Amino acid sequence: MARERLRLGVNIDHVATVRNARGSAWPDPLRAALLAEAAGADGITAHLREDRRHIRDADMEALHAGIGIPLNFECAATAEMARIALRLKPHAVCLVPEKREERTTEGGLDVAGDVARLTDYIAPLRAAGCRVSMFVGHDARQIEASARIGAAVVELHTGHYSDLHAEGREAEAETELAALREGARLAHSLGLEVHAGHGLTYDNVAPVAAIPELRELNIGHFLIGEAIFLGLGPAIEEMRRRMDKART
Ligand code: PXP
Numbered sequence: 001m002a003r004e005r006l007r008l009g010v011n012i013d014h015v016a017t018v019r020n021a022r023g024s025a026w027p028d029p030l031r032a033a034l035l036a037e038a039a040g041a042d043g044i045t046a047h048l049r050e051d052r053r054h055i056r057d058a059d060m061e062a063l064h065a066g067i068g069i070p071l072n073f074e075c076a077a078t079a080e081m082a083r084i085a086l087r088l089k090p091h092a093v094c095l096v097p098e099k100r101e102e103r104t105t106e107g108g109l110d111v112a113g114d115v116a117r118l119t120d121y122i123a124p125l126r127a128a129g130c131r132v133s134m135f136v137g138h139d140a141r142q143i144e145a146s147a148r149i150g151a152a153v154v155e156l157h158t159g160h161y162s163d164l165h166a167e168g169r170e171a172e173a174e175t176e177l178a179a180l181r182e183g184a185r186l187a188h189s190l191g192l193e194v195h196a197g198h199g200l201t202y203d204n205v206a207p208v209a210a211i212p213e214l215r216e217l218n219i220g221h222f223l224i225g226e227a228i229f230l231g232l233g234p235a236i237e238e239m240r241r242r243m244d245k246a247r248t
Contacts, residue, residue, distance in 0.1 A: 016059060
């Protein structure tokens, strides 16, 4: 299968994390999003968590009004988030599991175990024109359920692969990668657009970016960290370069 250009969605949550650490107004997530856009990002992702630990409601409003590239509104499938998403009508809504105690989104969404509720949950979002994405593991049941409920997109969770790679467990990372490839193939065959993300870095991005069915990667924490050393624009440009190289 021909490899189309991969889109890069930049997640700016952790600009807000740094801001909130001091209760100040800076660094400003909108400014980061505009810099990312200027550096070639194809979209901006922001996760409005129930506890508002990083992105806040006003950030989401400012991003929605201020950026010229698609906004991917990441949230848990709660009534409160549906109300906000239906008011803003962002380009995309990515549904993720959320636990209060977790440091980051730990696993994929259990779509297969919640088919009836999620079908009803996403119907008004779809009617409002949002591309609804399910953040899932590579498990065939979850991918098939995502197609069944009418989602347009699945985003495959690369966190486990990233952890194995970081720990030097190469054989296990390769097995996980093979499962991600298989999941991408299945999702594509079911008519889903396939995205991936979580824990991606310069060192581990290439084999993921090379998966032909993928259309988009969403990357946040590493890029915001790397921006301390390189600046946000150059950090994004380097990721873009590695993604493009992996697809040639
Ligand atoms: N995609 C989803 C659905 C996520 O929840 C996250 C983390 O917020 C990311 C991508 C980006 O992960 P990271 O910050 O580790 O790059």
